[in-house]
Amino acid sequence: MDAKYGLPKNLMQWVDNHRDRLKPPVCNAAIFPDGNYIINMVGGGNQRTDFHDNPTEEIFYQLRGEAFLVVWDRGRFERIDLKEGDIFLQPPHLIHSPQRPDPNGLCLLIELPRPQGKQDSLQWHCAHCGAEVWKATQQLESLVDDLPKVYDRFYALKDEERVCPDCGTQHPGKDYRIWHEQLSRSSVRDF
Numbered sequence: 001m002d003a004k005y006g007l008p009k010n011l012m013q014w015v016d017n018h019r020d021r022l023k024p025p026v027c028n029a030a031i032f033p034d035g036n037y038i039i040n041m042v043g044g045g046n047q048r049t050d051f052h053d054n055p056t057e058e059i060f061y062q063l064r065g066e067a068f069l070v071v072w073d074r075g076r077f078e079r080i081d082l083k084e085g086d087i088f089l090q091p092p093h094l095i096h097s098p099q100r101p102d103p104n105g106l107c108l109l110i111e112l113p114r115p116q117g118k119q120d121s122l123q124w125h126c127a128h129c130g131a132e133v134w135k136a137t138q139q140l141e142s143l144v145d146d147l148p149k150v151y152d153r154f155y156a157l158k159d160e161e162r163v164c165p166d167c168g169t170q171h172p173g174k175d176y177r178i179w180h181e182q183l184s185r186s187s188v189r190d191f
Ligand SMILES: [Fe+2]
Pocket: 126, 127, 128, 129, 130, 131, 164, 165, 166, 167, 168, 169
């Protein structure tokens, strides 16, 4: 027998053994790092202001706690709740920002390897008017390794490099509280 990715394992025991990797800032660890499916466990409490444009589908299975996605679609911010026990198949290119305020939350996230030439984007939007403030597009090889490098590039920008090109609102960078406070007063928010 060549069960080359390992024998079945107890998922919650795996969680207990990888608790440290499910904490901020990454909150994300691969359960079967050698397989073709990307099967990750995602913890909480994240504090993200980025949006993700994935050229492939994503499956979210919210095992514990609650989370939500802020979605940027057709010029509006909308919200998709992930309640405990919910499963969601997200279509390609639905631009989303996963919000996981619960430090004990757990979500099983299943993604596909990206076909060559199909690129992911991480992008930051003006909370006030929705305009794109900054974006990085690349061929994604590893969720766990590639994404934090893009965050670091955005967070390193100067204040004047994070000004909305449309309305002039200052994007607060990684300041999640200010970004969400701006979002609560947004002119393009539907929740
Ligand atoms: Fe703006």
